[in-house]
Amino acid sequence: MNAIKVGLLGIGTVGSGTFHVLQRNQAEIRGRAGRGIEVSMVCRRDVAAARAVVGDAAVVTADPYAIINNPEIDIVVETIGGCGLARELVLAAIAQGKHVVTANKALLAVHGTEIFEAARAKGVMVAFEAAVAGGIPIIKALREGLTANRIEWIAGIINGTTNFILSEMKAKGLDFDVVLKEAQRLGYAEADPTFDIEGVDAAHKLTLMSAIAFGVPVQFDKAYVEGITQLQAADIRYAEQLGYRIKLLGHTRRRENGIELRVHPTLVPANRLIANVEGAMNAVLVQGDAVGTTLYYGKGAGAEPTASAVVADLVDITRLATADPDHRVPHLAFQPDAISNTPILPMEDVISGYYLRMRVADEAGVLSRITTILAEHDISIDGMLQRESADGEKQTDLIILTHETVEGRMNKALAQMQGLPTVLAPIVRIRKEDLA
């Protein structure tokens, strides 16, 4: 059988990685797929740069439509990124009957419904293993490996930049700004790191996993997104003393009245495996009713780990390219007629434990007033820590861990506590999950 022909839209980090992996491991890949997989065209505005990567092995063009409109191309790999040109080209490729592989989480988290519907109507596949957690085959695990399960929740470290920063802050006791600069110097953070450090990238990935796990449409606009820019070294230290690590978690969970979909810094018990995922590594915990807790760990970014996922998708598509579309795994794991409209819950309705740090006056009755407010809101205390302030003033840091409660209730209690004259600074609130 002839090799299947692939066109790369974009040949930067991921595109080059894909090209190199397909070249280097072509014998193994053919041995598995039963058919060769060959990059026959690549597109990049800077044609010379593209030529430098592929040499004479593929046709180079500056015009993406030269690939999209080429009837010889079976699969288009989109590695341009963003939601503008990438959306236009992916839809155009689908319209031309091409299968699409993409690592573009932003595109699918925002425009997934439109794109998957277009692909379904045209009978082509849009594969996106590379869009979540790089080389970890987590989309495959969720869509296929765990099909027996009613998924209860997913919690993941799905952004390497922020996990690197948090690991460094903990290891060296440094503040966010200092570590961010170091991460940028080392290439772990981009010049404009906003999407990473504000949690947006993690929320894109979480949105995709949540849709697949619970059989709902992608709804990035309903996700709660909070990054790590406000985190202070003191909180990482206090958390440690209480037996916790702080991680930027993407967390989605089935509740009776809807689905939680949220990215924010989270205290996790230090003895959990996921709490010990350090540096730029990613890990995803999945809880299913039959399987219990499973964890998937690996590199979440980089040329070759991402290419590993892109090529796995190419092999899957190669196997099924000539098959009846009914034999394929549905884009969002569930058949289109089984997608539900279970709502994404507003943050007020989310259930979580909490870490509260308060700067309070060091005088009689302070603790009593605070615990009274919590009790009045039916919030029970899980642990407490009091630390003298370093500056010798009559102030002290009071840290309270609470059991699970509804966020709206916690917000009301927080407002009352903040209004106490003995609470001397804005209260720091970080959510806490047991993940058991």
Next chain:
Amino acid sequence: MNAIKVGLLGIGTVGSGTFHVLQRNQAEIRGRAGRGIEVSMVCRRDVAAARAVVGDAAVVTADPYAIINNPEIDIVVETIGGCGLARELVLAAIAQGKHVVTANKALLAVHGTEIFEAARAKGVMVAFEAAVAGGIPIIKALREGLTANRIEWIAGIINGTTNFILSEMKAKGLDFDVVLKEAQRLGYAEADPTFDIEGVDAAHKLTLMSAIAFGVPVQFDKAYVEGITQLQAADIRYAEQLGYRIKLLGHTRRRENGIELRVHPTLVPANRLIANVEGAMNAVLVQGDAVGTTLYYGKGAGAEPTASAVVADLVDITRLATADPDHRVPHLAFQPDAISNTPILPMEDVISGYYLRMRVADEAGVLSRITTILAEHDISIDGMLQRESADGEKQTDLIILTHETVEGRMNKALAQMQGLPTVLAPIVRIRKEDLA
């Protein structure tokens, strides 16, 4: 489309789990598979016991051939275990054109070549996700998720019984025999625990993963198998002091001249995630050239975790039951014509680091003689620990960690060291892996 019809051969732990999961999650499973999956017949010698599980939901029979010869049955699930009757029935089911799902690692590790060839000739699938690491979708990750990669090595904790025993030995400082009895009382070890504690069960699973990773036939008879029955609490304690944990690892690795395939107790650096997998949990590390290190963690046994894997296989088969066999993933990941005859290396040729514990006379020159022997065999030392013996005699425990060397060379050095008059007891040798 009509529901696909499943017959269960055996309805013990795994069979019951499969039945219950299919019943409880039928809506979710149909939503994913696009077709219902229904247990319509079950077979057990004790018909009343089978009836107690399935009620009126399925036909109960004591005759496995009533299922195998029933043209209405599409898929046979074999949960009988062992290599006798199970082999006969699986081959008979294949001959009748049934797809087969099995959790039987012994059967496939020993008779896989015969069974997969029969299935290929008949155009049916034999799926076995449940045979390795219970509910963890590790077969899917290896066969499909990591297809881009040249796999370099796999190391796994793939037997829950032994990991539970080792965790307890470490936590409580107890010896093997004591903890085994406790494990039996709690149901973590069987009345006859031989297959688990001697490493045989782990070697069956490792054999399957090795074949899939490296594209070689299953060759259980070539595996090196060493269990945990000789492990002493002292070695667990010394390892801890040196920064290591002892785990029963299944380890398969590509070398220039062949493939290592071995199960034995192994020192692993304590800061590796896999070193922190406790109790009856399983975890598998996979190193691929593109993806780097990935880890998969979850429950390795139990009714519902195993059923999770069985049902995932049922969904995969349901999707592809009516498809051209070319669209299916090959049983051992590689197409039959791409299977290689790379040899499994004899243990003498394996490369490993070592932990050596020697009871030596507490006198001048002892250490010098031992280190001279190691140097003469070109074995370099990675760490050392010396401990006074508790009994006040003029003896001491000397622990040496070595860098990697060839096992045959270590055996020669060991024989010489054992012959020294100042070495007072048999030397304890445990292998050590960095897993980086």
